[in-house]
Amino acid sequence: MMTRMQATLVAMVVVLTPALAFGADLVAGQEKVKQVCSACHGQDGNSQSPDYPKLGGQYPDYLAKALRDYKSGARKNPIMAGFAATLTDKDIDNVAAYFASQPPAVVTR
Helix, strand or coil, X not given: CCCHHHHHHXXXXXXXXXXXXXXXXXXXXXXXXXXXXHHHHCXXXXXXXXXXXXXXXXXXXXXXXXXXXXXXXXXXXXXXXXXXXXXXXHHHHHHHHXXXXXXXXXXXX
């Protein structure tokens, strides 16, 4: 059985791994999410609207690739392309790590 200390360490590794993967800044990511992403995706990436994907808990490399693909035009969505165009590579890494560090939403139908 896992002790409380072990459980805390495991939780910290899970939360911090996305940020370490990119050398990302979670605070900067949170601020950029507040400015650019939260109106549609929610501050934690788990929008209450079924029209927008839930991003909380997604893999950071997936999120970063999706944003870079929107920015380059490799992935087509005029709304996301406009938002992604405003992001630097560092912003993308920070936003991806921030959303990845958020708890995923469990959707029930």
